Amino acid sequence: MIHTHLGPFAQLPDNKAEASKAFRHIEIDEAELRRCGHFEHGLRTRFEIAKAEAWILLAIFWDNMQSPIHDHDSSDCGFHVIAGDVEETRYKIVRDDLVSPVATRILKPGESAKSTGESIHTLGVPKGVAGQSITLHLYCPILGYDAMGIYREVDAADAIVVKNDKTTSRR
Ligand SMILES: [Fe+2]
Numbered sequence: 001m002i003h004t005h006l007g008p009f010a011q012l013p014d015n016k017a018e019a020s021k022a023f024r025h026i027e028i029d030e031a032e033l034r035r036c037g038h039f040e041h042g043l044r045t046r047f048e049i050a051k052a053e054a055w056i057l058l059a060i061f062w063d064n065m066q067s068p069i070h071d072h073d074s075s076d077c078g079f080h081v082i083a084g085d086v087e088e089t090r091y092k093i094v095r096d097d098l099v100s101p102v103a104t105r106i107l108k109p110g111e112s113a114k115s116t117g118e119s120i121h122t123l124g125v126p127k128g129v130a131g132q133s134i135t136l137h138l139y140c141p142i143l144g145y146d147a148m149g150i151y152r153e154v155d156a157a158d159a160i161v162v163k164n165d166k167t168t169s170r171r
Helices: 002-011 016-024 030-034
Strands: 044-051 056-063 076-083 086-095 098-107 112-115 121-124 132-140 150-154 167-170
Touching (some): 016 076, 016 132
Antiparallel strands (some): 044 056, 076 112, 086 098
16 A cells, blocks of 8 residues: 555655655555554554655554654654654754753644754653554654654753663564
């Protein structure tokens, strides 16, 4: 199903806008996507759904977990919330790799968002909630997991806020 919508863009490696446009209108079958991955206790687990020269489509299964604070190298990202609520916090740089929060919002299943390469944020199951969520992400160009810049949050007293990050990738 997913290849039906995005497959043609595999032949258009430089046409990021067209791939993003298709992604915005893609119809996601939640049951089908659930069969593409699984939850792992206390982790966020990434599953490659489709890939072309210009983009990669990843499903992320979140189990009571938030991502590290990260940027996206030079990659733009659009994502859909497929199941469960997702909390996103955006940050601004204080200095070096230290950041402070700017805004937090809750995204519901069916909602979408996008971020550019320089956007710094964290995503995950809402803090303080023991739950599971599934998101589907299109990265253009392909974002290597190791290419993401990782940041540390500082509080108002300039003390570093300790975060928990456990991530696994599955193909
Ligand atoms: Fe991100």
